[in-house]
Amino acid sequence: MEPGPAAAPAPLPLRLPLRLPLRLPLPGERMGVPTPKQFCPVLERPLISYTLQALESVCWIKDIVVAVTGENMEAMKGIIQKYQHQRISLVAAGVTRHRSIFNGLKALAEDQPDSKLSKPEVVIIHDAVRPFVEEDVLLKVVTAAKEHGAAGAIRPLVSTVISPSADGCLDHSLDRARHRASEMPQAFLFDVIYEAYQQCSDYDLEFGTECLQLALKYGHVHAKLVEGSPDLWKVTYKRDLYAAESIIKERISQHICIVMDTKDENHVGHHLEEILKNELNHVKVTSGALCPAGRDLEQIILEQCYSYVCVNVMSPDFEKTRRLLNMLEESNLSILYPVVVISVYFLDYKSVPFDQKMENLMQIKEYAKEVKKINILLCGLLIYYPQEEQNLQASLRQGATIIATLIKERNSGLVGQLLVA
Amino acid sequence: MEPGPAAAPAPLPLRLPLRLPLRLPLPGERMGVPTPKQFCPVLERPLISYTLQALESVCWIKDIVVAVTGENMEAMKGIIQKYQHQRISLVAAGVTRHRSIFNGLKALAEDQPDSKLSKPEVVIIHDAVRPFVEEDVLLKVVTAAKEHGAAGAIRPLVSTVISPSADGCLDHSLDRARHRASEMPQAFLFDVIYEAYQQCSDYDLEFGTECLQLALKYGHVHAKLVEGSPDLWKVTYKRDLYAAESIIKERISQHICIVMDTKDENHVGHHLEEILKNELNHVKVTSGALCPAGRDLEQIILEQCYSYVCVNVMSPDFEKTRRLLNMLEESNLSILYPVVVISVYFLDYKSVPFDQKMENLMQIKEYAKEVKKINILLCGLLIYYPQEEQNLQASLRQGATIIATLIKERNSGLVGQLLVA
Incomplete structure (x- = not known):
């Protein structure tokens, strides 16, 4: 032929x-x-x-x-x-x-x-x-x-x-x-x-x-x-x-997947998603769900998305993030490029069991050390919640800026950090 | 002629x-x-x-x-x-x-x-x-x-x-x-x-x-x-x-000035300085003191050093950092390039008045917002102290990595953060 x-x-x-x-x-x-x-x-x-x-x-x-x-x-x-x-x-x-x-x-x-x-x-x-x-x-x-x-x-x-x-x-x-x-x-x-x-x-x-x-x-x-x-x-x-x-770095940051653990469209996590969509021009922001069976998330991983934001609603643990990390590890996605995962928590710093929550969250350093070995860069982001509407908007915008910075720079020096917006 | x-x-x-x-x-x-x-x-x-x-x-x-x-x-x-x-x-x-x-x-x-x-x-x-x-x-x-x-x-x-x-x-x-x-x-x-x-x-x-x-x-x-x-x-x-x-970015990161508030050469702050000197090849690391009259620091600012690490020994306040920021502001150094300032604290997270110290330190967000207007990028770094020798060395090395990352990337998206080594 x-x-x-x-x-x-x-x-x-x-x-x-x-x-x-x-x-x-x-x-x-x-x-x-x-x-x-x-x-x-x-x-x-x-x-x-x-x-x-x-x-x-x-x-x-x-x-x-x-x-x-x-x-x-x-x-x-x-x-x-x-x-x-x-x-x-x-x-x-x-x-x-x-x-x-x-x-x-x-x-x-x-x-x-x-x-x-x-x-x-x-x-x-x-x-x-x-x-x-x-x-x-x-x-x-x-x-x-x-x-x-x-x-x-x-x-x-x-x-x-x-x-x-x-x-x-x-x-x-x-x-x-x-x-x-x-x-x-x-x-x-x-x-x-x-x-x-x-x-x-x-x-x-x-x-x-x-x-x-x-x-x-x-x-x-x-x-x-x-x-x-x-x-x-x-x-x-x-x-x-x-x-x-x-x-x-620019090319692999063009697609961000947001993994949300709630379907409640009024939830503050969705506001964060909206702000990310508005602030990051030219960046494709898609949503993936971990259940049932996480099929759409598997598809997004197959499409070679190298940036994930895992939004945890009021649950100060790493359960969802760990499941995402497992899927990423199984996919071998991070062989060619570092994959960024940012685990976002909405937390009331002043609530009584806060210390305990923090202690849970400080474990992120250990997780981050583990997954860095397979080229996954894990960070945490805390957003104070609930708070007054105007302050909340400012926090969400700052959160979006921090997320954009971590994804764009993709620097392994800051893995395991808990950032605060 | x-x-x-x-x-x-x-x-x-x-x-x-x-x-x-x-x-x-x-x-x-x-x-x-x-x-x-x-x-x-x-x-x-x-x-x-x-x-x-x-x-x-x-x-x-x-x-x-x-x-x-x-x-x-x-x-x-x-x-x-x-x-x-x-x-x-x-x-x-x-x-x-x-x-x-x-x-x-x-x-x-x-x-x-x-x-x-x-x-x-x-x-x-x-x-x-x-x-x-x-x-x-x-x-x-x-x-x-x-x-x-x-x-x-x-x-x-x-x-x-x-x-x-x-x-x-x-x-x-x-x-x-x-x-x-x-x-x-x-x-x-x-x-x-x-x-x-x-x-x-x-x-x-x-x-x-x-x-x-x-x-x-x-x-x-x-x-x-x-x-x-x-x-x-x-x-x-x-x-x-x-x-x-x-x-x-590489050129303006070739010189780091460490401002130390102790002359005790056995202090852990000096260990951090040693590690920075060892890990950052080709980077000139100099020491500046705020007192008396801060004359050597003025000289370093005149020599156009754009990166400062302010080491605070056991004093969880911004007094020293604020004096450094004032000197930088007066010098107009940040008109041409963003100046990075990292305020380092050695803190025992488990000590009783820790919450109060943290509340002091969380003010860094407000300071950072202020000085960002004049192109100074301020971050905080907490190092757990005292701790067992081996862990301390690991913390100091991680601290040095975080400092190097913040100086090298010089990204305004992370100002006001308190990072933890």
């Missing part, structure tokens, strides 16, 4: 060698950090795991080949195991970018008798340090590669490009409108790029940076250029790691 | 027109946000204010000229007033980058009779959206401009640059090693760049992007290219705002 250029996402006979730009004169030199950039933690998970996750989520990508240096091979195997990555084959990296890609291609070529992989029609080449690649652009480059033989994502230039003279002065500047930055992913008919690599010179393998140029030089293929999104950028400097972490 | 190329930072007869790239087809289009990027808030302060602050801190920059569109003129005046910027003149922006710069240069030229500004020998051109410019690179471009007539900061290319053909395919790719990204700042002998602008064509003014190119084309000056740091990058996309915020 040969899907035409306009075909919808369909299973393509596609293998993907994922190139790791592992040859850095000093590992991670440009980051100002000692770890090679693809292994730098983002929300405590190595950057490359996010890239693998993005590629795995595309069902028509059949195999993912990663080129890894010998010294990082064990670390890479550990990452694949810990984050349960699938369809990954590892090959030895070369000493340059092009040599690593060539190794990946060799592993896919039919002339490798001991390989479990088989030769694909189309191959995608991607960077380990571009974690935000989406199915849309992957499909575009693959479709264009089928028609043109090669295709690659491009972006407008942010800075003007200039050419220096030998003495470090300006020779000429390039017209920004007539040039583009070549980004990743790129896709090729396998034979086109593999033959180009087989023919190319040692100089190309040593100093080249552009696969599309090899396809042009040796395969006479003019690659189709596809406009990519800004999120395709290459994580290069320390600031890029900061940006990646903020983008990921 | 004419400082030679190797001269140290000295008062230069320099005026700086700061160019705002205000002509965006849709304001802030590339950011995915509605506000023009230079006015986007970073830690609640507009980005351009950080850039102005960086330039103001260089004593030999005499005047700063900012080109602003009519619709943003009032907002810009408000920013200058609120953040107390000095040496700023505003001119009307043009409809393109080059027209805005030309307007800035005209304001500095002697032939403008109604201007308070006078013609400088050297002029720097900079972007409003590059807030991390440092004196070092400014001095380098100015020194080189004096020798060569023009100079600009450059960076290695992150992506390969390609040239597309008319049908959207690859025409050729450029050798990455032989090209550079042209960044800012740039510096010029005033006459060189002003004459270039006077001579240049409408096409240049409309479609040009590179001032160094104008100096070459009309002034026959081959600009000296100066290697800049990665931090010179242009805040262009939403992710760049995230990165800028993280960089700023």
